[in-house]
Amino acid sequence: xxxxxxxxxxxxxxxxxxxxxxxxxxxxxxxxxxxxxxxxxxxxxxxxxxxxxxxxxxxxxxxxxxxxxxxxxxxxxxxxxxxxxxxxxxxxxxxxxxxxxxxxxxxxxxxxxxxxxxxxxxxxxxxxxxxxxxxxxxxxxxxxxxxxxxxxxxxxxxxxxxxxxxxxxxxxxxxxxxxxxxxx
Amino acid sequence: xxxxxxxxxxxxxxxxxxxxxxxxxxxxxxxxxxxxxxxxxxxxxxxxxxxxxxxxxxxxxxxxxxxxxxxxxxxxxxxxxxxxxxxxxxxxxxxxxxxxxxxxxxxxxxxxxxxxxxxxxxxxxxxxxxx
Numbered sequence: 247x248x249x250x251x252x253x254x255x256x257x258x259x260x261x262x263x264x265x266x267x268x269x270x271x272x273x274x275x276x277x278x279x280x281x282x283x284x285x286x287x288x289x290x291x292x293x294x295x296x297x298x299x300x301x302x303x304x305x306x307x308x309x310x311x312x313x314x315x316x317x318x319x320x321x322x323x324x325x326x327x328x329x330x331x332x333x334x335x336x337x338x339x340x341x342x343x344x345x346x347x348x349x350x351x352x353x354x355x356x357x358x359x360x361x362x363x364x365x366x367x368x369x370x371x372x373x374x375x376x377x378x379x380x381x382x383x384x385x386x387x388x389x390x391x392x393x394x395x396x397x398x399x400x401x402x403x404x405x406x407x408x409x410x411x412x413x414x415x416x417x418x419x420x421x422x423x424x425x426x427x428x429x430x
Numbered sequence: 431x432x433x434x435x436x437x438x439x440x441x442x443x444x445x446x447x448x449x450x451x452x453x454x455x456x457x458x459x460x461x462x463x464x465x466x467x468x469x470x471x472x473x474x475x476x477x478x479x480x481x482x483x484x485x486x487x488x489x490x491x492x493x494x495x496x497x498x499x500x501x502x503x504x505x506x507x508x509x510x511x512x513x514x515x516x517x518x519x520x521x522x523x524x525x526x527x528x529x530x531x532x533x534x535x536x537x538x539x540x541x542x543x544x545x546x547x548x549x550x551x552x553x554x555x556x557x558x559x560x561x
Contacts, residue, residue: 300446307450337454338539341447345536348441349514352485391485393517427545428521429531 296347303344307337352391359389433550434458434475438468438482438494439512444535448481448512451539452546465489469497472504479550480504484513484520492520492527499528508549512537 310333317326363385367377383403390396401414435457437448445461452459460477462468464486472480480498482491489497491511498504508530513520521532530549533542 296443297446300443300450304446304450307454311454334454337450341451342536342538344443344447348439348444348535351441352514392514396517426516427531427533427541429549430525430529 293351296344300344303337303340306333310334310337349392353395356389356391356395360386432456432458433478434460435546436460436462436468436472436477436480436482438462438465438480438486438491440464440483440486444483448542451537451542455543457546465491465494465497468494472498473501476503477507479508479510479546481510481512481546484511484515484524492523492529495524495529496527510545510549512542 310330313326314330317330364377364382367382387396387399390399397414401410406414435452437445437452437459438461439445439448440463442463445463449459449461460471460475462471465482466488468480468482469489471477480494482494484491491513495509495511498507498509509528510531510533511524511529512533512535514535516534524532531545533545
């Protein structure tokens with residue numbers, strides 16, 4: 247390369263670095279928004295289905311009550327009472343199991359925030375370089391409502407590997423006591 | 431006459447689950463989607479027990495408890511928080527706001543009914559108020 251060519255290449259380098267950073271920021275922004283959109287779609291789809299299941303349970307429960315009332319007013323068969331007891335037990339199990347959905351939605355909503363907050367902060371590619379990442383991380387952590395979410399976040403910040411975090415999460419779950427009541 | 435429970439949760443499926451459990455046990459259940467809606471109802475109707483989630487839009491469960499406790503008619507009413515949040519710090523906030531108890535989701539229907547039975551049997555009579 248002749249001296250004039252070297253000069254032109256040297257002058258382009260800072261410009262190329264800026265363009266590269268802008269492309270990176272734009273790509274990151276698009277990627278984060280993709281995650282947000284995918285989570286939104288998953289939440290909307292499961293919302294409708296779970297709501298339908300919950301309504302069905304409510305209907306079954308109402309039917310059982312009516313059936314029970316009829317049994318009490320007519321000749322009460324032992325087999326009928328046993329059927330009711332079994333249906334009631336099944337409803338109770340379903341009621342407990344279906345509550346996974348509430349927790350799932352909370353988790354997904356927080357993951358969504360974890361993507362949307364940096365996505366919003368990097369939407370202006372020229373301002374993205376000045377983003378305060380510690381502030382963004384604080385905002386993301388503040389959205390969490392479960393102890394295990396906060397613990398996982400802190401582990402991630404300490405640089406734990408994925409399998410270490412999963413192991414820690416498992417220990418947390420084993421130590422938790424769903425249904426636990428504390429009266430004040 | 432059946433006891434009236436105000437179930438407060440921003441999740442429709444959770445409200446369904448609580449409603450199914452309590453109605454099957456003979457309670458009258460009124461549902462509200464957040465603290466604001468619950469407070470509005472409680473100000474205009476009598477309620478025997480409030481069962482509220484903690485994390486909700488507009489007004490959260492702890493703020494709802496604090497607002498209800500400030501109303502003379504709810505000074506002795508059992509106010510239970512039912513939530514996925516299990517940190518001691520949050521429980522402490524609930525206690526300071528005036529909550530009767532803190533229950534961690536997911537609940538088992540039998541456990542929830544036993545809890546309601548326990549706190550309602552120990553509760554003082556709530557003055558009846560006009561609608």
